[in-house]
Amino acid sequence: MTRLLERLLGRLPIGWLQLTHNRARLYSAIAGVAFANVLVIVQLGIAGSMTTATLQQYAYFDADIMISAEDANSMTEGGNVARQRLFQALADPGVTGGVSLFVANLAWERPKGQVLLQIFGVDPHATGFLNPEMAHKVAQLPLLNAAIIDRNTRGLDAEMLGGIRPHSPETFEYSGKTISLVDSFSGGGGFGTDGYLFVSDQTFLNLFGKRISGAPDHILLQVARGEDVGAVVARLRDTIGDKSLRIRSFADARAEDLAYQNTQRPTGLIFGFGVVIGILVGIVIVYQVLSTDVAAHLREYATFKAMGYSHKFFLGIVLEEAMILAIFGFAPGVIVASGLLSILHAKTGLPVAMTAETAIMVFVGTLAACALSGAIATRRLAAADPADLF
Amino acid sequence: MNTKPDETAIVVKGLNHWFGTGEARKQAIYDVDLSFRRGSLTVLMGPSGSGKTTFLTLIGCLRDVMDGSVQLLGHELNGASTATNEMLRRRSGFIFQAHNLHESLSAIQNVMMGLQVHGRGIDKRQTREAAAHILGLVGLADRVEYLPGNLSGGQKQRVAVARALVGNPEVVFADEPTAALDRESGMNVVKILKRLGAERGTTTIMVTHDGRILEQADRIVTLEDGRVVGKSDAAP
Numbered sequence: 001m002t003r004l005l006e007r008l009l010g011r012l013p014i015g016w017l018q019l020t021h022n023r024a025r026l027y028s029a030i031a032g033v034a035f036a037n038v039l040v041i042v043q044l045g046i047a048g049s050m051t052t053a054t055l056q057q058y059a060y061f062d063a064d065i066m067i068s069a070e071d072a073n074s075m076t077e078g079g080n081v082a083r084q085r086l087f088q089a090l091a092d093p094g095v096t097g098g099v100s101l102f103v104a105n106l107a108w109e110r111p112k113g114q115v116l117l118q119i120f121g122v123d124p125h126a127t128g129f130l131n132p133e134m135a136h137k138v139a140q141l142p143l144l145n146a147a148i149i150d151r152n153t154r155g156l157d158a159e160m161l162g163g164i165r166p167h168s169p170e171t172f173e174y175s176g177k178t179i180s181l182v183d184s185f186s187g188g189g190g191f192g193t194d195g196y197l198f199v200s201d202q203t204f205l206n207l208f209g210k211r212i213s214g215a216p217d218h219i220l221l222q223v224a225r226g227e228d229v230g231a232v233v234a235r236l237r238d239t240i241g242d243k244s245l246r247i248r249s250f251a252d253a254r255a256e257d258l259a260y261q262n263t264q265r266p267t268g269l270i271f272g273f274g275v276v277i278g279i280l281v282g283i284v285i286v287y288q289v290l291s292t293d294v295a296a297h298l299r300e301y302a303t304f305k306a307m308g309y310s311h312k313f314f315l316g317i318v319l320e321e322a323m324i325l326a327i328f329g330f331a332p333g334v335i336v337a338s339g340l341l342s343i344l345h346a347k348t349g350l351p352v353a354m355t356a357e358t359a360i361m362v363f364v365g366t367l368a369a370c371a372l373s374g375a376i377a378t379r380r381l382a383a384a385d386p387a388d389l390f
Numbered sequence: 391m392n393t394k395p396d397e398t399a400i401v402v403k404g405l406n407h408w409f410g411t412g413e414a415r416k417q418a419i420y421d422v423d424l425s426f427r428r429g430s431l432t433v434l435m436g437p438s439g440s441g442k443t444t445f446l447t448l449i450g451c452l453r454d455v456m457d458g459s460v461q462l463l464g465h466e467l468n469g470a471s472t473a474t475n476e477m478l479r480r481r482s483g484f485i486f487q488a489h490n491l492h493e494s495l496s497a498i499q500n501v502m503m504g505l506q507v508h509g510r511g512i513d514k515r516q517t518r519e520a521a522a523h524i525l526g527l528v529g530l531a532d533r534v535e536y537l538p539g540n541l542s543g544g545q546k547q548r549v550a551v552a553r554a555l556v557g558n559p560e561v562v563f564a565d566e567p568t569a570a571l572d573r574e575s576g577m578n579v580v581k582i583l584k585r586l587g588a589e590r591g592t593t594t595i596m597v598t599h600d601g602r603i604l605e606q607a608d609r610i611v612t613l614e615d616g617r618v619v620g621k622s623d624a625a626p
């Protein structure tokens with residue numbers, strides 16, 4: 001290792017020799033950096049689960065434009081849209097098709113407690129508005145009171161749900177009606193509900209007596225190939241003319257929902273706050289580690305300075321140490337963090353996980369924080385006369 | 391760069407130095423005028439606290455000159471740029487009162503640092519050989535791979551001497567270098583310095599109380615309370 005670094009650096013790998021000379025200090029420095037990594041990765045994982053959970057709902061569908069009520073900040077919030085708007089939209093030459101989408105929450109009372117499901121009522125004959133996996137399953141839904149359940153629903157037995165087949169359904173009662181679960185899919189809990197349930201629009205209306213077919217929650221549209229979605233959206237806003245409606249591209253609706261979850265909802269704010277605190281604490285730890293190390297070697301550095309070494313040389317050593325600590329702290333940090341996240345996932349059913357991007361981002365961030373901390377810590381060395389540092 | 395062969399290595403004029411500020415301000419060097427001939431060995435004497443270390447670090451470019459003038463190898467130190475300071479430090483060798491070795495580097499690596507400061511261009515094998523050679527000269531041929539922690543005080547000081555000398559310095563500043571050495575190795579170090587003076591014109595300024603070294607000196611300067619109180623050319 002020393003040889004390799006010596007060749008790489010073109011000088012003695014002083015940073016490496018210095019770090020490995022005092023093993024106890026090295027291990028505590030690595031532990032510090034690793035802890036900073038764990039802190040940030042776990043916070044990012046938790047915050048990221050909000051994103052994953054929010055995007056999950058949109059991933060079930062294949063649409064270009066979504067029309068919602070003015071107060072529909074998310075899939076589940078807000079009022080209805082008149083189905084009349086769907087017919088108006090279909091009159092646009094750029095629009096090739098459209099469907100009504102019904103959304104509600106349904107509480108499944110179980111002996112062990114309540115399971116809250118986010119239920120989607122979709123047209124089982126218009127499966128082109130669903131992603132391929134869901135399209136295939138939803139095709140089985142014309143049967144009244146049939147449903148497809150998210151087998152990752154929090155509080156339910158995933159194995160039991162996975163075993164559900166059309167010929168061996170599970171059933172449960174809701175408001176005096178019997179719902180038959182005929183199939184399952186891999187969803188994943190969100191923050192508001194424990195899992196998802198797909199039914200036909202007819203079943204939806206049957207279950208929720210107060211809802212009417214003329215007032216869905218959202219309208220999904222598809223536009224012709226090659227058609228500019230933005231232009232169609234602009235046209236629809238014009239022709240529909242109802243300023244109180246939100247007529248947006250599906251991508252915008254998804255992005256706005258995400259922004260809403262992250263910046264308006266308390267959970268999102270708290271998670272964002274957690275990330276900021278995690279990063280700040282992480283930086284403080286890393287700074288502490290590097291500045292302690294520089295302070296411990298100040299006399300030795302002063303001697304080098306007295307020999308004629310320039311500040312660039314010290315920055316090189318500190319950067320070398322920053323690299324080593326960032327790399328060695330990263331591996332244990334990632335292992336511990338992903339362990340913690342999977343425990344958290346098992347306990348909450350939330351899609352908390354460490355993505356490759358998060359890991360890379362945290363590594364680069366750690367490296368930058370280490371290097372910067374080291375550079376700041378060597379400023380005293382730059383300012384002082386060597387004779388004053390002995 | 392000063393390349394013309396000048397007879398004097400260092401010229402000091404009207405040098406004053408203070409420590410601290412305000413009420414605590416205390417003068418450590420008073421109006422010193424001195425010059426040092428190239429190739430000479432000057433011994434600096436004086437009681438503890440008389441300003442020997444302060445003076446040595448001032449003319450050795452390790453402490454900024456506040457007042458007065460120091461010309462080291464033809465370069466004014468008062469107001470010198472960082473680059474000039476670094477260049478002059480590379481052309482000098484400093485042997486500190488405390489050995490100040492790098493604890494995580496072996497003896498030979500410490501010595502090599504004295505050569506590597508001259509840049510990346512130097513061949514690594516030659517660097518090692520030069521470092522090993524000079525460690526041999528100070529009697530540490532069998533200790534080259536030792537870490538400072540495994541060397542005695544005297545051995546560490548000899549590594550520090552080797553580190554200061556390996557780069558062929560034009561001036562050597564030595565602050566009580568023989569204090570930690572036994573008489574024999576102390577004299578050996580002085581002999582090496584004397585030889586370098588004769589062969590290469592290396593100028594040496596050394597703080598010491600060792601009587602036997604005084605005999606070897608070309609000149610003895612005595613400091614008291616920050617003032618030069620005696621200059622004598624020792625017997626040849």
Ligand SMILES: Nc1ncnc2c1ncn2[C@@H]1O[C@H](COP(=O)(O)OP(=O)(O)O)[C@@H](O)[C@H]1O
Pocket residue numbers: 388409410418436437438439440441442443444445
């Ligand atoms: N860094 C410093 N800060 C304040 N006073 C100092 C410092 N270094 C030396 N002095 C003072 O300057 C005087 C000369 O010290 P020094 O040069 O170390 O003497 P010597 O080397 O002859 O023993 C002493 O009075 C000492 O207390």
Ligand SMILES: [Mg+2]
Pocket residue numbers: 442443444487
């Ligand atoms: Mg002294």
